[in-house]
Amino acid sequence: MLTFRPHYFIIAVLLFIIEVLIALFLHDEIIRPYVGDFVVVILIYCFLRAFLNIAVLPTALFVLLFSYTLEVLQYFNLVERLGLQKYKLARIVIGTSFEWIDLLAYTLGVLFIVYLEKTKTARRWNHGGSQLS
Template identity: 65%
Template sequence: MFRFNRVYFGLAVALFFIEVAIALFVHDKIVRPYIGDVLVVILIYCFVKSFLNLPVMTTAVCVLLFSYTIEILQYFNLVQKLGLEHNKLARIVIGSSFGWEDFLAYTIGILIVIFVEIIVAKKQLQ
């Protein structure tokens, strides 16, 4: 079950740097709010797969449910309720703004993961 996978880890690190770049330098109405959310679930998926040898669908569904949970906690203003509204890291990690469209972005990100994993699996069988 536990196994380090450097390919997934490398992807997670690359996606992390892309997410940081988006957060620091992109201030638009498409890339930052939507593409960033699509990429974040892919980042989380890759990070989990870096250390756990779990089936694709199990990992994908767990990451999607985790993402949905974080979004729901944003709806209930968790950061404020924990008294962390002035903590920049907490606002970034947990998030502070709820949006129904984020659920769609997370779902699209996981569908991309599943699609890519299917393609990679088929190529490995050839």
């Protein structure tokens, strides 16, 4: 079940850096809220795939459900209910405001992941390689 895939880990680290840069330096109405949500599901997916030997689709669905769950918890003001509103890290990680469009960004991010993985797998099959796990 445990494995290490350096290419997924490197992508996860790069996406994490991008997320931090977005959070620190972009205060716009498009990239920070929506592109950030799109990218974060790819980041989580790559991090999981870097260490866990779980197939693409179950991993992608887990990431999507995890993201939806966090968004719903934002709807119920989880940060405030836990008394964590003073902690910036808790507000960033858990989030503080529910947005329906965030669910769309998460969904598009996961669909993008599945598309990329499917095309990568198809290329390997077409070139005589083995299927990705």
